[in-house]
Amino acid sequence: MKKSLIALAALSAVAGSANAQTSVTLYGVIDTGIEYVNRVATAPTTLSPSLTGVAPVGKRFDMNGNGGLSASRWGLRGVEDLGGGLKAIFTLESQFTPDTGAFAGNTGIFNRQAYVGLSNQYGKIAFGKQYSSLAEGMLNFSPTRAAPAYEPGVWWLGINYRPANTIKYKGEFGALSAAAHYSFGAGVGLTSLSTGGALYNGGAGETPGAHRDDTAWGASVSYLNDQFGLGIGYDQWNPAATVGNPGKVRKAGIAGSYSFGPAKLMAGYRWGDQTYANGRTAMRDDYWFAGVSYRVNAALDLQLAYFYSNIKQLALSNSSAPINPANPQQVSFVADYAFSKRTDVYLTTAWAHNGSLANDGPFTGYLFNYAQAPGQKNMVGALVGIRHVF
Template sequence: MKKSILALATLAAIAGPAYAQTGVTLYGVIDGSIEYVNRVAASAATPTQGGSRIGMPHVGGLSSSRWGLRGTEDLGSGNKALFVLESGFQWDSGALQSVPLFNRQSYVGLQNQTLGKVTFGRQYTALFDGMVNFAPMRFAATYEPAIWWMGLNFRENNMVKYTGQFGPLQAVGHFSFGTGVAVQNAAIALADGGAGEVPGHFSDNIGYGGSLMYLNGSGLGLSIGADIWRPAAVTGQPGKMSKYGAAALYNTGPFKFTLGYRYNKGEFANGSTLVRDDYWWAGVNYQATPALGLSIAYYYADVKGARATASAAQTNPANLQQVSFLIDYNLSKRTDVYLSVGYAHNGGLSFDGVATAFTFRYPTMAGQKNMVGVTAGVRQVF
């Protein structure tokens, strides 16, 4: 009996301090929908072929499907260690969204309850963190031009990031030593296929930015942010993608109003302009009942100039416009069903095209001016 009591006491002494306030959580989202799209090309390379398409978009209707692990350990005195590993997948086939396995987020860090947290690894940019609450549809995977807005580099490898929360004010800053943005498309003239740090060329493929957001949960919200990316298609010759944004929201009763602006300029290593555009958006969200939400948004991009190579003549593409509408009904806290409609003018839905590496599979047919999409689905959060 005495030996049993002694053994239990020894185990408690060893296990108690080390693991009492440590936790790991499995989480995720599965979002599946059926979609109809008209006037969509068979592929970007065959714009004269295509027509209407009915199928299952692998990115989901409102959220990209994903699963992940996150954990924390209490280190005492208001400090803790933390990590996140998150992987995206195509819900319709089970395939990875892209390689590597933890393609969405993979970071570790330390946090102080007063000073904030510092994290290291693959993460979202500071501009993304500052703007996500001002996206009328929360960067919905379908029918919101998120990549046009944030850029292909909205997630970056090799990043050190600071996040501080001081009451309603959030401050975020990041620096990537090699973004690793893997885009291989001849029309994306600055892209490098995902190279990271380059010995002897510190400026190649780096990224940095910051954001400040004021959000008190009700009433007025404001945010500003900046993002700089230096992709090098040729070693030692980095280009530059510069984005600056500002946004506001106002909550009153069941309504939320959002609006914002984003400046973008892409430059080749010789200083000539790849693309220059001003992007505007506005949206209204209405919580009709505790379960039923309605949203409508308008997106507009004033494309002032673009060229495919550093020596090519500059063109002036038609300005992109889109209207999106969403009906979302919550069956429970974790499950909702939805119907979403998008109408695009002068381009593909979600402003899909060479600038977004055709991520959303909406290449336009030759001579096409308008595109309509309708998607209905179910989403479950776990």
């Protein structure tokens, strides 16, 4: 009996040691609220030359499903210590709309991130669906912290900012971070521009005999400490509307931040060039942003941001004549009050001119349901919401 007790104690010690080396964390965010938007149209099924939405047009008062400050999501992340400083890692993350409980975009369960990899003191290498290198290098400089309601984040980083079928390296060395990735098929299933000369369509990639279809790659480097930050990055995606005929979407960005006392300044620039498979320009644009955040006290944080897009050239198909549309610009304001580290309430508002909120349109896949009404010059939105982090 005594020997049995000793053996049981030994087995328990081994099991406890194994459990101490492995951890799995459940985490998530739920964010929703009540929103008012004026002069908004429904997303179009076909595009007009003005790139605007279609009827019905008018005011909208409803519950926001995209989130005001954060996209609602839940996930699992795990790590296992393999010894010698080497660890196995994984992340599975799912985005959903809290107003209905449905998966965002009617996509698969782990639609946000799904990867497995290895890490050590020199960084980590991961395989699967994960953030692009440009997103890794730029998101720390977002004026409203990549709030999905009214910041043009998808316009900034591209709809391929979370490519599938991706191998990525990321290393963190004190305040310095570096990332590089390659996608064998970005897997973005959104259609942009007209079907007669689409720039990107199904986005499946990994096609036999057409190895460049929907591939993507990029790299970034950033430096961020308590006072100063600077990031630079590049992203290229080769979307194929038809097999063997990839276009090209290229983006390069630089951004920085400076903190002093309770205030933080942020600014950045993104160059963009998108071309059809025949080499004709689909869109050439420059995107600028600037913002300031101010910590009033331990609970209240204020953010003010300005976004400007200079659309130099735009062609609705690979054979149409280029146009030079009016340049969209937007002002956004956020007041965020924290009850605790996990729960806060907020007011976020925005005014857009010569476009729709968050630059929502064909080049963002109408992801945020802010289609611009025909003939309009201005759009205003306001959202009062609550967010809980777990």
